[in-house]
Amino acid sequence: MRSKVTLEDVAQGAGVSRATVSLVVRKSPLVAEKTRLKVERVMADLDYVHDLGAARMRSKSSRTIGVVVPNLVNSFFTEFLSGVEQVMGEGDRVVLLANSHDDPLRQDEILHRFRGHGVDGVILCPAQGTDPGLLDRLHHWDLPVVQSLREIGENATDFAGGDYAEGVGLAVRHLVALGHRRVAFLSVTARTSARKERLLGFTRALAQTDAEDGGIVEAELSWEGAFQSAEKVLQLASRPTAVLCFNDVLAAGLMAGLRRAGRVPGQDIAVIGLDDLPLAQLTFPPLTSVAMWPDQIGASAAGLLARRLAHPDVPVQRSILVPALKIRESSGVQIN
Template sequence: MSPKRPTLEDIAKIAGVSRATVSLVVRGSPLVAEATRARVEQIMAQQDYVRDIGAARLRNNSSNTVGVIVPNLVNAFFTEFLSGVEQVMGTHDRVVLLANSKDSVARQTEILQRFRGHGVDGVILCAAEGTTPDLPERIRGWGMPVVQALREVGTDVSDYAGADYSEGVCIAMRHLVAMGHRRIAFLSVRARTSAREDRLRGFARGLAETGAENAGIVEADLAWTGAAAAADAVLALDTKPTAILCFNDVLAAGLMLGLRRAGVSPGKDLAVVGLDDLPLAEMTYPPLTSIAVSPATIGAGAARLLARRLSQPDAPFERFINTPLLVIRQSVRALTV
């Protein structure tokens, strides 16, 4: 027989307070005096108290969980994104369930059905490639609020959190041109998503603004091996670019590895710029110039939008767009003629 779990009543009796006071402490209410909160929390820890989520769900008709679906876990961007989601959802007493769609619509559908089965309160969705624009509306039809993040399907069909990647690419191109680079190529992922479209839109805009030459667009799989192999395609471009702007830091790091294997020195022989500014950017050789978008901030923004949607189901859709910033390191040097 399993040992009896301590209840709110047990904790209240030991602490010499009411059950209602213990309940307020468990829910993180600011209405409890700090000394009382500390004493109750100490007793809960001593008694190994665990909140009965099942009972709370029955009382509140809420699972106190939200689902997050991302397209891959290769990119550390999503780890930081999740940390932002968890930080905000923690303040709302909700647990985050993470799932990886592997950029598969079929797998994404299976995950959504499992989330429905678990009764999650809402979903933050970074849609898989090929997702149809009607999906957010279908999810809402299940009684499950949804916020799209980083990738968007449909127009004005849900709340959305992301970064201004189009402007981020323009910022990177202005920096490259200021450093003397005129022939600029773009290394993109293959997946046809709004994230790719945003970046390519920024590339076209940056070319028009700066007068730089489009030295070509090369595609690669979002993986270390794919990015490294793309170096051969970049070096084979007839336009002979002096700078490469990459879809994200993962592709940039892989590309620099491939360039070094081909005897080309990133930064010195060929400028490389990434997007996202992950911790990885400081650990590449040379350290990578990148566009910072703060994935944790975007994750927190998505979580706040979902919390708002849960409390105000009929509120107008909102967008949270984080402003990108240029972080200069050694992978871009001034071009000398």
């Protein structure tokens, strides 16, 4: 049986000290680039694998963090996780992902499992209906938590998200500038802080532009739910000329439903999404959407958790990213 390659083996092969190899493994900036490349080359040649188990024993840390999201229908969370993993990977941490299915009971089970696995901390997008008392329990468990995208409590934990109220405002002002006066809002059914923030932005933007509230339609966050929402939108008594959607998933499904009903998105009725996922450029027509930078939000959440793990007593911090409107044909603008 082949013996395990050690730090000493790598150090001897590279002609450096064991301490230098250890610094390279930990991605320390203290090692000169030339030396780092030489050590990494020897590590690759010897097929060296860093012993995370031993490192965890020494540091009394599992080097893992948990991430809980409410669904995986929306690819927003795939982008979000990518940002989390990038930052945590740089810190030599492993990310455990779990889907709560927007169920507080399932979320509790996940958090208990994470606790059993000894995760160092958690990034949580709370399920709808989550009791704010959960934060007290996590504190009692001595389990650091960063909330992201949704929030329970008021400034109770570090938080990473985007300015969705402003994002909705960008979308409404764009529609009004194109001549739309009656704007409807297609929302998810889940009552969360994310929904509340978007509706607040919608109400505020309507007041600022003197546009009319074309009505609020709710749909389940699923492809079928989004597809079926078109019928509800077309039945609105206000006969809106534009629809602003909670996210890109609902917007894409809505446009498909409108086409089935014989309406042409971007011509008969304008449609705008929120998030600007890669999906937005693949719909027909391409979807005007508000970029909310999910990968950057994920990276911010991970950065806040890393900060909290390194300095447990630092003040609570919020990271809110500024949105940007991405104009395409679905809002009625002809793109050459």
